[in-house]
Amino acid sequence: MNRSRNWLSVLIVGFALLFFFYRIPSDSLKNMAEDLPKAIYDFTVKDIHGNDVSMSTYSGKVLMIVNVASKCGLTHSNYKELNILYEKYKDKGLEILAFPCNQFAGQEPGSNDDIKEVACTIFKAEFPIFDKVEVNGNNATPIYKFLKSQKGGIFGDGIKWNFTKFLVDRNGKVVERYAPTTSPLKIEKDIQNMLGVS
Numbered sequence: 001m002n003r004s005r006n007w008l009s010v011l012i013v014g015f016a017l018l019f020f021f022y023r024i025p026s027d028s029l030k031n032m033a034e035d036l037p038k039a040i041y042d043f044t045v046k047d048i049h050g051n052d053v054s055m056s057t058y059s060g061k062v063l064m065i066v067n068v069a070s071k072c073g074l075t076h077s078n079y080k081e082l083n084i085l086y087e088k089y090k091d092k093g094l095e096i097l098a099f100p101c102n103q104f105a106g107q108e109p110g111s112n113d114d115i116k117e118v119a120c121t122i123f124k125a126e127f128p129i130f131d132k133v134e135v136n137g138n139n140a141t142p143i144y145k146f147l148k149s150q151k152g153g154i155f156g157d158g159i160k161w162n163f164t165k166f167l168v169d170r171n172g173k174v175v176e177r178y179a180p181t182t183s184p185l186k187i188e189k190d191i192q193n194m195l196g197v198s
Helices: 002-035 075-092 112-122 142-150 184-195
Strands: 044-046 052-054 062-068 094-100 165-168 174-178
Touching (some): 062 184, 075 094, 075 184, 142 174, 165 184
């Protein structure tokens, strides 16, 4: 009898500990989400020159937000196709916002000046390039915490690699997330639908 009571006590304590430890992270995630602005237009980010840019500047536009890198196997094709989309749709309401990130195999190691040289001079990008950020972990920039909270990935919310793409509609709603291997031109139909053009 005593033995079964001891086992029951151990089980109850075990379940209490499990509940306690699993409850804390979900509560802290909930609090973290509550601390974030509620809309993409509430964020302020830094551009590649270190100037503050309010995301409300892009209100009413369709946004493609992408974490970029200069030395990735996907760099050449992504910049090329992003340029094609930007040239084609910038006057129709598309804005591409590029956030350099060095968290994936150290493929964006340079300073902001180095990044600008690669993006704007070598790859001829005309769309806005922002300050180098982290997209995962404790130091992830708030806008990326928000994007991930709105559209998680297939295997968890974390950004998996360079050139993950988020599509935001004209009302500021994050409507889609695309894998790094999804080429920008494969997203063109979705962009056309959001812009109301063909």
